[in-house]
Amino acid sequence: MRKESTTYQYGGRLQDSGALAVYWSLADQRGAELSYIMAAAVANVRNLEDNIRTLAQTKRIRVTEFFQDFDKLRSGFITDAQFLRCLWNTLGLQLDKKEAELLIQKYDLRRNGRVHYKKFCEEIDKQFNPRQLGEDPTSQIVQPAEFLGTVRSLRPLSSTQESHILGVLRKMQKFYHYHGINLRTCYEDFDRHHIGTVTESQFYRSFPGPPDVSEEEMALLVNKYRDPEKPGLLNYLNLHHDIVALNQQVAAEKELSTIPQRNVDQIPIIETKDPALNQIFDKIRVAVFKNGIRTTEFFRDHDKLRSGIITENQFVCGLALAVGKEAQLSRAEIQKVVEYYRQPDGRVQYKEFCDMMENAFNIPNLEKKPLQSVVRPQRGALSRILKPLTVAEDDRVEVVMGEISSQVRRRRLMMYPYFKDYDRGIAYTRVVTPVQFGRILHFLSLNVAPEDLKLLIRKFEDPASGDVNYPAFVQAVDQEFVGHTLENVSMMDNNRTNTVVEPKPILASDSNVGYEDLMSRIRHLVLTSRLRVAEYFEDYDPLRTGSISRTQFQRGLGLLGLSKLGQHDLTEAQFKVLSDAYQNPMKEDQVLWKQFTHDIETVFTQPDLEKAPTYEVPRSEIFCVPKPGTVDWENATGDHKSLVESTLERLRQRMNQRRVLAKPVFQDFDKHNNGHVTRSQFRQCLTILELHTTEAEMAALEAKFCNDVGFNYLDFLNELQPKEPPQFMYEKRLEELRLTNQQKKLPELNAAGDLEGVLTKIKTKVARERIRVLEFMKDYDKLRSGRMLKTSFRRALDLCGFELRESEISILEDRYQYPRDMDYVIYLQFCDEVESIFTFKELEKAPLQDVKPFRPPEEWELNKLEPEDESKFNICMDRIAEKVRKHQMQLFPLFEDYDRVHNGTVSRSQFRRVLSELELGSMVSEHDFELLWNKFDVKIGLKDDVNYIAFCEMIYALAKFEWRKP
Incomplete structure (x- = not known):
């Protein structure tokens, strides 16, 4: 295009008019082409910036922070290579040559090869500009196409x-x-x-x-x-x-x-140019009470003689210094107070003013006036007031707080603890500094423009200290937070001070619970807690007249648990119902507590029951009443009942299929262990247990199991997973004991029938445990006569641990009975007989005697089988031995695995298991197992075990294995 322009222009001048017309026509054509090219370039750059903006938001990247590393002087400019390198390293964006030239041409403002990256970052991170307050903030923010780069469907x-x-x-x-x-x-x-x-x-x-x-x-x-x-x-x-x-x-x-709109101004300020004097006094009184100001300290220095009078200028200075800032007093208001306390000589009586301020919401010498009623401030009157703003500023504050409130509700923020962490004074002052206020909002990601932040600080600024009243701010933006409340301002009497408001008398008709229902609740409380009602009232009646005052009766009910701290909150109206029902007809200010106690304690039994033996005492269960707020399910509609039953049946089947244990889930929410959770916690528990229900089913369940305390999950679980009632075994056990006691003697187990068997049993025990029987016997024979009483003989045998039966001891007594006295036993003969298993007595007198030591027989060897069973046993053993010999099998290791105490025995089930593991169980029938158990039976305590060592050795012997080498 530059070459064409030189064709028609020479030396900066046109040649002639015809050439001029041709030149302008070509210039218009070139201008249109140039504008088209420029518009296309701008569109391409805009699309490229939109793509970069979407990519930056996808990766959550602040682009500015990465360009600053190349700009040490913070000039806002970097080279072209640094600009492109930062885009590649940060966003992973590798631009082609054309796109790079477009970006560089747009942001190379000085045309010196350096890119103005700050302007590029402002365009990418385009946010609200606080300097352009005249424009809509939402129109200044550029939103990317879609999160993560996705696009909408155009179908x-x-x-x-x-x-x-x-x-x-x-x-x-x-x-x-x-x-x-x-x-x-x-x-x-x-x-x-x-x-x-x-x-x-x-x-x-x-x-x-x-x-x-x-x-x-x-x-x-x-x-x-x-x-x-x-x-x-x-x-x-x-x-x-x-x-x-x-x-x-x-x-x-x-x-x-x-949800109605909440008013931010919890404590509105009433502005008047000439306020009334009582309003000024109320303002000063609240400031003195809130800040704990001793007003006398600010005036007494001017009163050297303590006369209670100072000059007007001194009073004005002292009042302004004391509460001028805290009460926000104007010059006109201070002058109004001065005019009220001015004396005829021009001085001011400060003492009367200080006495009124020092006794704000109190009466001096109250201990001497017990019947005097103290005027309390209105609820919320002592809280910090909010600063008034203009109408436009209030509208802007409403908009800002509406945005913050929506974010708090959406993100479920609990803002108060964050502000409270910065309130670390001697006591909680409920204020933070403006810097801390802005820092907390930034920490909570509640970004507010600087101008809006200043408006918020001015709105919630404490007039006295200049700090921010954060509880009022939190209450304004968080609908679930309640910091303080304020009564209706229109009900405040501004024309009178220290006005005593007579309380409304409470009547029995104000109670929402009748006498019968109230007595039923008290009987239920006494029955479940097992209380003795008389013990809570008899101390107030030392003369046992049966009548006490109403206040004493109320105090006794509180100790019984009928108070706000007890199990039932007894209101004044309900107490009025009780006191009127049991009023003493002779004294109207007293109550018949004995009659009340009699009516309550009938839940346990009836008095003077011995005079009416045929009277049938009612069961205690009839006095149990449900908690307040429980629905009367008997009067429910049929549709409601069928819906609840179908819902419970469906949930019951699901829990039985999944084997869900539901009670621990509910107990995690029941912090007070009262068997109740809230409605929302009940829904949460069902979601955790994956027990899904519809809204109608949930409402039906809540209607049945909810009361004033909450949702009774124990009753719900009892119906959902009913437990079998425990069987009362007391009568059955008594019958078993009676039958047992009728048997005079218990049957003896494994008792020896002859003397030889008893002696063999004793000798085996002595040989194995090396017991010296004489040591246990001679202590009962002090004179060494060789005989002892039968009772002592029995006692000595028990000390030896022989575990002999009654018949076996009788056989020994008959054998060693003393001939001259039937009550004695010759124990020396018994001891000699037992100790003969070790050696021969007086062996030194018989040196040629051949002594054969006693060898205790194996217990299993004493087991005898019938001849027919013995032949079957031998056939079974031969069959097992043949397979063991053929396969060269090891029997001991598997048996030893079950022999934990190494006593050579295993249980019968373990014996069968080992044979099955050795693939020998299929060769043994059930009858053969019985024969094996009976043959190798060993008594271990009172349990029948099997001697596997004898079994293995017999198998090895039948298989003709070498000793211990199968």
């Missing part, structure tokens, strides 16, 4: 389909809100690259519900949210955003319909 749908999809979305939003489901987290496992899209099969597979969404509705959703640039993929992130937006819309509609 046109009909109005019918759109309305149908909106109904499906509303149904999904209600289901997700009730069950606490986040649609985005359901698909994140399939979205490995975090691009917001999944395949159609993955969308169907992880769709979280609701279950009543039909196939046609699912097809509509799939058609609506297909990604136009990626065939086969669905944009689940857009569906998630639509659900979130719909949730916010429903919450906003609910808030507008149910």
Whole structure:
């Protein structure tokens, strides 16, 4: 284009008029082409910036922080290479040559090869400009196309389909809100690259519900949210955003319909140019009481003679210094107080003013006036007032706090603890500094523009200290927080001070509970707590007249548990009902407590029952009443009952199938262990247990099991998972004991029938445990006569640990009985007989005697089988030995694994198990097992075990193995 221009222009002048016309026509053509090229370049740059902005928000990157590393002097400019390198390192964005030239041409303002990166960052992170207050802040913020770079579907749908999809979305939003489901987290496992899209099969597979969404509705959703640039993929992130937006819309509609707008000015300031004197005094009195000001200290220095009078100037200085800032007193208000206390000589009587201020909301010498009523300040009158602003400023503050309130509600922020952490004075002052206030808002990500922050600080500024009243701010933006309340200002009497308001008398008709219901609740409390009612009243009646005063009666009821700190909150009206019912007819100010005690303690028994032996005492269960607020289920409708029964049956089947233990889940929420949780906690517990119910079913369950305390989950679980009542075994045990005691002698087990068997049993015990029987016997024979009483003989045998039966001891007594006296036994003969197993007595007199030591027989060798059973036993052993010989099997190791104490025995079930593991169990029938058990039976305590050592050795012997070498 420059070459063409030289053709028609020479030396800066045109040649002629014809050439001039040709030149202008060509210039217009070139200008149009140039404007088109410039517009295309601007559009390309704008699209490129939009892509960079979307990528930066996707990666959560502040672009400015990375460019500053190349700009040490903070000039705002870096080189072209540094600019492109930072884009590549930070965003992973590698621009081609054309795109790089477009960006560099736009931001190379000085045309010196250096890029103005600050302007680029402002364009990318374009936010609200506080200097442009005249423009709408929302119009100044540039929003990216979509989060994570996803785009909206452009597929046109009909109005019918759109309305149908909106109904499906509303149904999904209600289901997700009730069950606490986040649609985005359901698909994140399939979205490995975090691009917001999944395949159609993955969308169907992880769709979280609701279950009543039909196939046609699912097809509509799939058609609506297909990604136009990626065939086969669905944009689940857009569906998630639509659900979130719909949730916010429903919450906003609910808030507008149910929650009234809250007034931020909890304590409005009434501004008057000439305020009344009582209003000035109230303002000063509140400031003195709140700040603990001793007003006398500010005036007494001017009164050297303590006359109570100072000059007007001194009074004005002292009043301004004392409460001028705290009470926000103007010059006119101070002058009004001066005029009130001025004396005829021009001086001011400060003493009277200080006495009134020092006794704010109190009466001096109150201990001498017990019947005097103290005037209390109105609720909220002692709280900090808010500073008035102009109408425009108040409107702007309302808008800012509305935005903060929506964020607090959406994010469920608890703001008060964050502010309280900065309130670390000697006591909680309930204020923070303006710097701390802004820092806390920034920490909570509640970003406010500087001008709006100044307005907030001015609105909630404490007039006395200049700090920010954070409880009032939190109460204004958080609907669930209540810091302080204020009574109706119109009810405050501004024309009178220290006015005593007579309380409204409380009558028995004010009670919401009748006499019978109240007595039923008290009887239930006494019955369940097992209280002795008389003990709480008899100390007030030392003469036992049966009558006490009303205050004493109320005090006794409080000790009984009928108070705010007890188990039942007895109101004044309910107490009035009781006191009127038991009023003493002779003395109206007293109550018949004995009659009250008699009526209450009938829950246990009836007095003078010995005079009426045929009277049938009612059961104590009839005095148990449900907690207040419980629904009378007997009078419920049939539809309601059937709905509850069907719901419980369905939940019961699900719990039985999944074997769910529900009670610990409810106990985690029951911090007071009273068997109740709140309604929201009940819904949360069912969600944790995956016991899903509809809203109608949930309302039916709450109607049945809810009361004034909360949801009675114990009754709910008793009906949902009823337990079998315990069997009362007391009478059965008594019958068993009676039958047992009728038997004079118990049957003896394994008792020897002859003397030889008894002696063998004793000798075996002595030989194995090396017992010296004589040592246990001779202590009962002091004279060494060789005989002892039979009772002593029995006692000595028990000390030896022989465990002999009654018949066996009788056989020994008959054998060694002393001939001359039937009550004695010759124990020496018995001891000699037992000790003969070791050696021969007086062996030194018989040196040629051949002594054969006693060898205790093996216990299993004493087991005898019938001849027929013995032949079957031998056949079974031969069959087992043949297989053991053929396979060269090891028997001991498996038996030793079960022999933990190494006594050579195992139980019968273990014996069978070992044979099965050795593949020998199939060769032994059930009768053969019985024969094996009986043959190798060994008594271990009172249990029958099997001697596996003898069994193995016999098998090895039959298999003709070498000793211990199978």
